Amino acid sequence: MKKIIVFALAAILVVSLCATFVTAEEKNVAAGKAYTFTGFYTDENGIGLYPDPEGTKFTDGVSAATEADYAYTATVWAGLNINAPDVISKVDMLNEIVVDLGAVTEGITNYKINVLNSNAVGISAPESIEIQVSSDKTNYESVGTATGEKIYEAAVEGDGIFLFTLNAPEEKSARYVKYVIKQSSSWCFVSELEIITGGETGDPVSAVSEDDESSASESKGDESSAAEDTSSEGTTSKEDTSKKSDSSDSTSEVESDGLDTWVIVVIAAGVIIIIAIVVIATKKKK
Known part of the structure; x- marks a missing residue:
């Protein structure tokens, strides 16, 4: 069970990190x-x-x-x-x-x-x-x-x-x-x-x-x-x-080519899933 949790966490982290480097669409x-x-x-x-x-x-x-x-x-x-x-x-x-x-x-x-x-x-x-x-x-x-x-x-x-x-x-x-x-x-x-x-x-x-x-x-x-x-x-x-x-x-803000909304959503979802898995694993340990 511990191995499954470790692999799941690693996969989610990789996806989240990759998403941060995705540039905006044309x-x-x-x-x-x-x-x-x-x-x-x-x-x-x-x-x-x-x-x-x-x-x-x-x-x-x-x-x-x-x-x-x-x-x-x-x-x-x-x-x-x-x-x-x-x-x-x-x-x-x-x-x-x-x-x-x-x-x-x-x-x-x-x-x-x-x-x-x-x-x-x-x-x-x-x-x-x-x-x-x-x-x-x-x-x-x-x-x-x-x-x-x-x-x-x-x-x-x-x-x-x-x-x-x-x-x-x-x-x-x-x-x-x-x-x-x-x-x-x-x-x-x-x-x-x-x-x-x-x-x-x-x-x-x-x-x-x-x-x-x-x-x-x-x-x-x-x-x-x-x-x-x-x-x-x-x-x-x-x-x-x-x-x-x-x-x-009148517009003085810098427009960014960084993260799109969907990328932010992916990262947020990854963080939530990580927290959920950690909580479940902790409860099972007890």
């Missing part, structure tokens, strides 16, 4: 979060082209991935233009998106963003997308460069919808996540981005995969339609609505 912590971006372009008539009017398109959970989404006029897209007045660098063709997670968030492992490549209308997948993180919105650390994979193949060779992903070499903690987009043409169309906790880490990638890079680069010389509106005038970048910022800034 979670997109960018969902519904506020963000700002550069590259919002306004034409000579004061009309904003391919806008994000509510400041929600990039984190609303709606990702372009199908034939219907491939049309650049689809509502899932918002456009970033290198001729906008707030462009980070026109020479280097850089724009950026900065997501505010609302509080320092631990255990960030993966970063995703999907974009459009449509040569006929001068919209190209980016040359590169670098991911940077910060806790104070001032000092940023580079995590790595995402790699692009075509998730929808269009009828036109080289065209389609691309998903750029970075599996970080290690978990990161940050409140602000910046996507630095090096464009390969005047327009970059973005549908959705994700910031994942509890995912798998991997090696940082420094460039787009060769096959996808070659197909995306074909668009550099093809900027010839209504989507290519290249005036140097415009308005400032689009910022997210103040209601999101207010609610985000």
